[in-house]
Amino acid sequence: MPRDSAVVQHSATLALDERVRARRAAGEDVVHLGFGEAGLPVLAQVTEVLAGAAGRNEYGAVAGSPQARHAAAGYLTRRGLPTEPADVVLAPGSKALLYALLAVLPGDLVLPRPSWVSYAAQAALTGKRVLGVPIPQQAGGVPDPALLDDALTRARRDGAEPGVLILTLPDNPTGTLADADLVAQVCAVADAHRLTVVSDEIYRDLVHSASGPRPATVHSPAHHLPERTIVTAGLSKSMALGGYRIGFARIPRPDIRAAVIGVASEVWSSLPAPMQEVAAYVLDEPPEVRDHIAASRRLHGAVACAMHETFTAAGAHCRPPRAGFYLYPDLEPLRAHGFATGAELAGHLLDRHGIGVLAGAAFGDDPSALRFRVATSLLYGEDTExxxxxxxxxDPVALPWIRASLARVRDALTAVFQGE
Ligand SMILES: Cc1ncc(COP(=O)(O)O)c(C=O)c1O
Structure with a gap:
């Protein structure tokens, strides 16, 4: 139990998902833009691997099977991050690994603001203070390097001990990707302040602004601070396997790795053996896996870009989406219509127009900002077919059910901008 049981509440994103599902079950027609689930079917070959592994009921090694660790090391090495199988730890979801890292790494947590909902909640669970630093104009997932140095110096003066910086490359909630230059600048400041960097790269294969079968390059902080960067990733987003709970981390420093494995051994023991087989199969990247991810990337890009057009045409400011399935629009012009907080605006969109979005405050953003996250991945369909x-x-945007949802959003925004 946390020392203060009110310290962590039900994750805002999971809570909104449950609320929207309850409204739908009661017969309401809600366009669900509030949940970051990849919304795609399981690749047939993955279900075959899983079925074939159903008899695997042993606990297995805490850090993962040799095959899964080897496959993860190959996956990372092919992405320009030379990795030995011994550097890899697998776990039931990268969320569990992020928690274990926050539990073992010393110092307070520095976060881009806004950033993914669970980082700050996990910091609270592990007794860390959070120092939020606004993101730059170009992209989210990193703090503005021009503000970071000053914020760290001031935090130290005020008694905090900044020790860990989490970056999200590409980013949730903004759907953007910080470029190499921005990452280099942030790493220079992190280095000067001796921060350990945790680079959450769970969306790294979903950079859709690149065409072709290969994902665009994500510039990892591991290139700048090789000893002090830990990379986390998983199969929840690229392969839409959120419910399989397959995550992994590249932890080059043996002492940190041993500490994470220690937490793992006392909390989850190991990634379930059948999932290790799935991880080994997927991370070896046979052609059908590459094709599946390339197709997902194209779909995420097409729908996120269409939604971006819908928001900007209505009068919102919004960074163009580059990766994943998110947008983070700013509807500041609506303040003139009496909206004072992002939550108020999100509540109005849900109650009056049946559009479910998650207000920026859930991501640590200024509650008074009229910003929210839009997740587009649940628009792909109601069923597997x-x-x-x-x-x-x-041309997925032309499919009747996707077109209809985009039209619902467009009409709702038009109405809200007209004061309805
Ligand atoms: C930025 C980010 N990191 C981590 C996770 C957690 O992923 P996993 O399913 O591997 O626990 C998510 C899922 O929403 C995410 O958006």
Whole structure:
């Protein structure tokens, strides 16, 4: 139990998902833009691997099976991060690994503001203070390097002990990707302040602004601070396997790795053996896995860009989406219509227009900002047939169910901008 049981509440994103699902079950027609689930079917070959591994009921090694660790090391090495199998720890979700890292790494947590909902909540659970630093104009997932140095110096003066910096490359909630230059600048400041960097790269294969079968390059902080960067990733987003709970981390420093394995051994023991087989299969990246991820990337890009157009045409400011399935629009012009907080605006969109979005405050943003996250991945369909169709469609935005949702959002925004 946390020392103060009110310190962590039900995750805002999971809570909104449950609220929207309850409204739908009661017959309401809600466009669900509030949950970061990849919304795509499981690749057929993955279900075969899983079925074949159903008899694997042993606990297995805490850090992962040799095959899964080897496959993860190959996956990372092919992405320009030379990795030995011994550097890899697998776990039931990268969320568990992030928690273990925060539990073992010393010092307070520095976060880009806004950033993914669970980082700050996990910091609270592990007794860390959070220092939020606004993101720059170009992209989210990193703190503005021009503000970071000053914020760290001031925090130290005020008695905090900044020790860990989490970066999200590419980013949730903004759907953007910090470029190499920005990452280099942030790493220079992190180095000067001796911070350990945790680079959450769970969306790294979903950079959709690149065309072709290969994902665009994500510039990892591990290139700048090789000893002091820990990379986390997983299969929840690229392979839409959130419910399989497959995450992994690249932890080059043996002492940190041993400490994380220690937490793992006392909390979850190991990633379930059948999931280790799935991880080994997927991370070896056979052609059908690459094709599946390339198709997902195209779909995420097409729908996120169409939604971006819908928001900007209505009068919102919004960074163009580059990766994953998110947008983070700013509807400041609506303050003139009496909206004082992002939560008020999100509540109005849900109650009056049946549009579910998650207000920026859930991501640590200024509650008075009229910003919210829009997740587009639940628009792909209501069932496996529709989602498969979206995945293989040359023009997914023209599919009737996706077009209808985009039109609902457009009409709702038009109405809100007209004061309704
Ligand atoms: C930025 C980010 N990191 C980590 C996670 C957690 O992923 P996992 O399913 O591997 O626990 C998510 C899921 O929403 C995420 O958006």
């Amino acid at each position: 529709q989602r498969s169709c979206a995945l293989t469609s040359a």
